[in-house]
Amino acid sequence: MRLITAIIQPHRLEEVKKELYAADVNLITVSEALGHGRQFGIDEFYRGVKETGNLLRKIRIDIAVNEAFEERTVAAIIKGARTGKIGDGKIFVTDLKRCIRIRTGEEGSRAIG
Amino acid sequence: MRLITAIIQPHRLEEVKKELYAADVNLITVSEALGHGRQFGIDEFYRGVKETGNLLRKIRIDIAVNEAFEERTVAAIIKGARTGKIGDGKIFVTDLKRCIRIRTGEEGSRAIG
Amino acid sequence: MRLITAIIQPHRLEEVKKELYAADVNLITVSEALGHGRQFGIDEFYRGVKETGNLLRKIRIDIAVNEAFEERTVAAIIKGARTGKIGDGKIFVTDLKRCIRIRTGEEGSRAIG
């Protein structure tokens, strides 16, 4: 099993969700994040004092999938999130040892979906 | 070492904390999340326009433990979080390569607790 | 590749960012968290009723790096975050299987930086 974590632009979330559902990936967890990357933040000014805007709002998506779903999940995220501009984000894939459904106690592949 | 990540219902947090403490798991990190799963969200309406409520508030808990503590931690989370209704959430377990206590620089099992 | 996750004190974020940039680690993702650890929270009182303050505000930093950068990243975080007082936090390192840049589709080490 895999844990796929994507950092995307906030305004792409709806698109990414759509692509994921289209790829039959329906179970996801979303949270807020701030990112610092290659993307150039806009300087802010407060009472004339400059503040280098270096943390931009991002969305983090975590998805646990079976190996078989890894590729299509990654592809769906890319399809939904890509604008081709700097700041589109990253996808991180780690190995998921166990997955347990709290409600039933089921484990493994059956618990993932 | 293991990194245990649980997605639970917000209203179960107190219960889960209680069970974790009871199981001698005292060090945890909590954050906010929004989840989309099998649970049926309630449709929202804004000035008469329907919005399919498809992201529900969840709580994410991250806990780093030694292998020996893995089972009891998972069990404690399940005990505290389970209501038997759809939406109870998931537990994800990944392998933790290193754990370092910033204050002392200690590493490994000793740094976890 | 490694995924480095640090839980730090909120007021050390600027320092940690500075140290990371100094160590040439420029791409990071930051989010809010609440932590329960050894650190003693301050009791709160609402209309005279005591509430044991047991979740303290923390900052979570996630950084994906190549193995070669693991040590310096960990060192930079420790340098920036350490105050020597309880509550300084932890660094967790997990193995990162894949890293994909959404914008270009690049994978692996080249996508990380």
Next chain:
Amino acid sequence: MNQPLPISAGDTAWVLICAGLVMLMTPALAFFYGGMVRRKNILAILMKCFACLGIILLAWAIYGYSLAFGRGNGFIGNFQWAFLNGVGTAPEPAYAPTIPHCAFMIFQAMFAVITPAVIIGSLVERIKFSAFLVFSLLWLTLVYIPICHMVWSADGWLRGMGVLDFAGGCVVEINCGVAGLVSALILGKRIGLTRPTLHNLPFVVLGGGLLWFGWLGFNAGSALAANGVAANAFVTTNLAAAAAAVSWATVEWLITGKPTMFGTISGVIAGLVAITPACGFVEPWAAMIIGFVVGPLSFFAVSTIKQKFGYDDSLDAFGVHGIGGFWGMIATGIFATTAVNPSGSNGLLLGNMAQLKIQFLAASFTVIYCAAATALIAMAVNKLIGLRVSAEDEIMGLDITQHYERAYTMLE
């Protein structure tokens, strides 16, 4: 009325702006309460407050004002002014001889709105919206209006007896406080509550600050003229609020180790409550004492008594309004002086023990009548349509389950 009384522009300006200030108190209360609950339940509070503004203003115009202030018997009015028929721009000498009758009516309307709105504080995070609507209309009709008539109308028996209640110690404060306690007891406790529910203390303070502002109109506007009595009420109101804020915070400092903002703003409200019946009858120094006393009283009620008995008067309508209102009625009987208000009476300190007795009697009568009638209403509504939402809805939150909407959505 052959020859209508002349209207005073100054008095009319005063009463109208005060009516506006009292109107503002209901949204203010919405924020005062709204910040105290979990964020999944804030809209349900705002909604109930605006529901009070909506349905009670209409009910007041249709029958409420007439039943409350029309000439009936000692207990209830009649329908002479139903649909505001005859409530025009000519003054009604029985109530306010220098301003349009309809200005008096709308000033009073805002009192009728906020009183049931205060009760919301006892019922939050679990009451069904429809049940609240029915409850509040019944309560307006069967509790607020009769008590208002008895205390303030030309032929009310308590007024006839000489009770002093300048701006609503019985009519508003005791009434809503007791109703809150009783209905909270019938409604029962919230599920699995182990921690304080406040999600936004600044909102509480915002609401509290606006309540103080609005209360100046509530109390000083009750003079129904821009005169010395109004000015005195304005002064005493501010001083009592200040004194109670200080005394509440001081008690906290002594007991828990630090004064809190939440305690201070609670003290402000307690002080405003306590001075409500007294403000137009007592001198400024007495107002300070009244305020100083109510802080510890209410603090004790909400931090100790409530914990001990374990009832879920969630946001302390009883501890603040019930207790504070009762003390205010008694204090009026102690400190009142005709030097401030010739149409009032002297109190205990000036040798008039009788007044204190009248005050005690009126306050006690209000407690008993209100408790009994509220209990009947709440039980009836519970039987009829059920007071509480389902446990699932309570856990999910009232905003989404009762109103299909959420207060904060924060992803972009």
Next chain:
Amino acid sequence: MNQPLPISAGDTAWVLICAGLVMLMTPALAFFYGGMVRRKNILAILMKCFACLGIILLAWAIYGYSLAFGRGNGFIGNFQWAFLNGVGTAPEPAYAPTIPHCAFMIFQAMFAVITPAVIIGSLVERIKFSAFLVFSLLWLTLVYIPICHMVWSADGWLRGMGVLDFAGGCVVEINCGVAGLVSALILGKRIGLTRPTLHNLPFVVLGGGLLWFGWLGFNAGSALAANGVAANAFVTTNLAAAAAAVSWATVEWLITGKPTMFGTISGVIAGLVAITPACGFVEPWAAMIIGFVVGPLSFFAVSTIKQKFGYDDSLDAFGVHGIGGFWGMIATGIFATTAVNPSGSNGLLLGNMAQLKIQFLAASFTVIYCAAATALIAMAVNKLIGLRVSAEDEIMGLDITQHYERAYTMLE
């Protein structure tokens, strides 16, 4: 003016505090709107509202007041009072004989401020700040001022015709509603919007509550004296707001299954809009009907018509102010009675069909004139400097791209 008229302290106090209340409406509107957009765009709304306070107050003092109320012809005033020259403390008998002329001027100034501010609601999340500044100044000059002159000034032709518009059904409400729709059409839809944008409903309610409070000054202050007409306007304003809140929520309850806070507060505003032209001419019972009717009307406009035609009148300036204002003008022609206001007229119900025609004509004229002039202005500004921010800036959010600042920063 050889012998200045005496000033009434009561009337002056009233008009000044009402001017203050109307001033407060613009910040209130800022929050009402600000809570409805995504958090990356809230400051851009607050900013435009305060920009209206800034530049339009100045423009009003420099030339606006004179052009609007100076004696010119039936369509526009003159420059007699430019730079407020001659607008001093002596009353101007043509407008308000018992208060300082400058008090009337500043009361009117606040109307000129809030009207373009309402238009912001149609343009949010995409309009360029500089373009809005130019647009709003041109619009003030070419739309607001002429319509204001025609309807309210001593020699306006619509006033001469006998139109009844107590507090701005044409001048304020239809005007801003139609301008919102037209400029939204020219501006175009927001990019890729698939979900509701509200980020903070409590802010919407806070703004809405303060708007209600301020509107009491807006409407009742338009009597320009603290008299029976003012009191009547005060009463009708509250009742219409209440009735529309109830009717909007009821329609929601029937159609979507639950009443919402957002709907209720929208109903409040719709009711306040609808009663605006009528408040000083109709009786309380009529106000309730006017309010009851506008709730479903506006609900239908925003939930069905807008969806159907697909225009992006983002926060419904047209659906609420345009529709509500038109209905209010018509309703005035139906329900007006000289029993309430001897200087008004009777409406249809009292047999005066002519008044209804006049109302319809004035409202229609306003729609047509405003639509045409607004379209020209918006297209001109678009040509000149471009109305819209770039797509990148729109996605990034207007706060950071137009103002180099962010509303919330939450890490410590």
Next chain:
Amino acid sequence: MNQPLPISAGDTAWVLICAGLVMLMTPALAFFYGGMVRRKNILAILMKCFACLGIILLAWAIYGYSLAFGRGNGFIGNFQWAFLNGVGTAPEPAYAPTIPHCAFMIFQAMFAVITPAVIIGSLVERIKFSAFLVFSLLWLTLVYIPICHMVWSADGWLRGMGVLDFAGGCVVEINCGVAGLVSALILGKRIGLTRPTLHNLPFVVLGGGLLWFGWLGFNAGSALAANGVAANAFVTTNLAAAAAAVSWATVEWLITGKPTMFGTISGVIAGLVAITPACGFVEPWAAMIIGFVVGPLSFFAVSTIKQKFGYDDSLDAFGVHGIGGFWGMIATGIFATTAVNPSGSNGLLLGNMAQLKIQFLAASFTVIYCAAATALIAMAVNKLIGLRVSAEDEIMGLDITQHYERAYTMLE
């Protein structure tokens, strides 16, 4: 007083509602400031503002009013009105002959409350709560009251000299601005501050909007009657606020590339400050100039001077109130005209150089006296109980460490 003066209902209504508006300014200020700090420190600001309302209202009633306005010598009053003894409903002809004496007293009380509250802006995120309480009481007694007496009381020497300070350029603005700077210097800088601390700009705007609203009462209420002078003050206040908002935003636009909401609302406050001493003495066109000038002045002070000297006047009490107040005093000496206010004087532009000198002298005296006295007080309190919280508490945040509570708890 054998035969009490008759009370004017209109004037009384005006002064009371204005007192209410000034009361509202302190909670408004709390939000204006509260949004500018990190969220761990917002309650500590709200708390200090309400502490001012609490303890200073009481101190004012007990001895402050008497010391400030009682007949003493040129520098300080006496105890004739201690405990408000003799401050009843009959007018006090020396101050306000048409309203109850106690109405004048409570109007002034609200000025005494907000002045130390402004100082909080210089001390945020590090001052100990207990130290602030002691500091503010001492400061009230040793700085505010004497300056107030000298400038406004019947026998004050600055008033005797003919200084024009309509609503508090010296008494309120310079006083709090200078005190803020001096106490910030003594208190020292916050630990490790590298970024702006604002956590909620909408709160800043909310507070700023309510401050504008309240300031209308502050300035126009200072006429102590609802007359032409009040109307003029009302107009000039609005125009100066508008002009300064525009000029501040314009300067930003030129220098940093974009106008900001934070700058605009700061400009509003700067404009209100600058017009404070002048509002009842100058004409509207002059008010616009006064406002235009203060925007860049204050912007320069907060963005350049403060950075250069590196003092931590955290929220710019000095840059906005000190600088703005000084300019306002001078401007009054330039633009004042008896055409607006016969009981005032002409200024430089009408050939009266003397008035400008008097203004400069009074302003300079206030700077020097206030700086010296504040320094002594702050150092004394520092010695006695320590001004600052511990470094750990500062890092942890003042809300939790000074008040055992948190502003936002957001998990459910």
